[in-house]
Amino acid sequence: xxxxxxxxxxxxxxxxxxxxxxxxxxxxxxxxxxxxxxxxxxxxxxxxxxxxxxxxxxxxxxxxxxxxxxxxxxxxxxxxxxxxxxxxxxxxxxxxxxxxxxxxxxxxxxxxxxxxxxxxxxxxxxxxxxxxxxxxxxxxxxxxxxxxxxxxxxxxxxxxxxxxxxxxxxxxxxxxxxxxxxxxxxxxxxxxx
Amino acid sequence: xxxxxxxxxxxxxxxxxxxxxxxxxxxxxxxxxxxxxxxxxxxxxxxxxxxxxxxxxxxxxxxxxxxxxxxxxxxxxxxxxxxxxxxxxxxxxxxxxxxxxxxxxxxxxxxxxxxxxxxxxxxxxxxxxxxxxxxxxxxxxxxxxxxxxxxxxxxxxxxxxxxxxxxxxxxxxxxxxxxxxxxxxxxxxxxxx
Numbered sequence: 001x002x003x004x005x006x007x008x009x010x011x012x013x014x015x016x017x018x019x020x021x022x023x024x025x026x027x028x029x030x031x032x033x034x035x036x037x038x039x040x041x042x043x044x045x046x047x048x049x050x051x052x053x054x055x056x057x058x059x060x061x062x063x064x065x066x067x068x069x070x071x072x073x074x075x076x077x078x079x080x081x082x083x084x085x086x087x088x089x090x091x092x093x094x095x096x097x098x099x100x101x102x103x104x105x106x107x108x109x110x111x112x113x114x115x116x117x118x119x120x121x122x123x124x125x126x127x128x129x130x131x132x133x134x135x136x137x138x139x140x141x142x143x144x145x146x147x148x149x150x151x152x153x154x155x156x157x158x159x160x161x162x163x164x165x166x167x168x169x170x171x172x173x174x175x176x177x178x179x180x181x182x183x184x185x186x187x188x189x190x191x192x193x
Numbered sequence: 194x195x196x197x198x199x200x201x202x203x204x205x206x207x208x209x210x211x212x213x214x215x216x217x218x219x220x221x222x223x224x225x226x227x228x229x230x231x232x233x234x235x236x237x238x239x240x241x242x243x244x245x246x247x248x249x250x251x252x253x254x255x256x257x258x259x260x261x262x263x264x265x266x267x268x269x270x271x272x273x274x275x276x277x278x279x280x281x282x283x284x285x286x287x288x289x290x291x292x293x294x295x296x297x298x299x300x301x302x303x304x305x306x307x308x309x310x311x312x313x314x315x316x317x318x319x320x321x322x323x324x325x326x327x328x329x330x331x332x333x334x335x336x337x338x339x340x341x342x343x344x345x346x347x348x349x350x351x352x353x354x355x356x357x358x359x360x361x362x363x364x365x366x367x368x369x370x371x372x373x374x375x376x377x378x379x380x381x382x383x384x385x386x
Contacts, residue, residue, distance in 0.1 A: 021221050024247055028214050031245035052224035054217055057248035163384025191356025
């Protein structure tokens, strides 16, 4: 049973070829923490298939006239290939990522997806991280590379890959509900115990 | 692109109310490792909805006349509630879990799901673990409780919870392809680096 602990809402964007664990670990942890979170398909179908052939039924579709970015406080971009390429080519999404970043609203990206933020110029002068093989893209676009599992710089949160999906999700929980709540949740899921 | 590295097949059973990360982390890691793995719905629908309201389209349905347990070398049981209760009440599944265990084929369970094995009498005299709050059930049914993230005793693998889903999946990879392959995969997903 979901019990909301905040009125802020998070949207996780799912493209064909996304990394499903990076996407759904956020959904899972936010549900447990009571932070409203919805999956949003960036295609005209409400089913998105991951890079590992797992098909997920999304809560919303980006092209639905009832879908409104202003219903959300945070945009989350999972990685995976070609999911990241597909997210980066979706202008309806990237226009809003740019707007969220400029307005001080929250943007979070993991694995390959921080390269989307880098290419949009949003990481210039910001501390950030991403999947090891792609870190050159961040540096080339003016980011200060940090080798932590999760890096929070102002309203932009970045993380390294599937193996850091739990710390990434916990950082989002900590943003809304504080570090103690995130630490308590880590214990409840038997993470790092 | 999936490239098989073994002819052994793994089936992950999905019930209504399962813990999606415990289920899909196994699917994800096995796909990356080239170990054939399918999700199997235990209902008459090919869509299973998790305890966190995530709906997943399954590869197979247990009631399909074409579905044959003998196509698989391993049964994987994710946890979550009421998913674990639903799995434990599915006799088509538990009959086969009993048979797999007796025949020396592989059975793996995580979080609450090792209690299914305990209640079937399969953990008597075996080393095993499960979600902390449920460990009494294992002890009452004759298991030797171990506090590792993952416990492998012969053909039965058990693990603690969502926060140990990656080590659980990596242990399955190690079973089929060796510890070095599992360690290499951990590095590729930036786990514990």
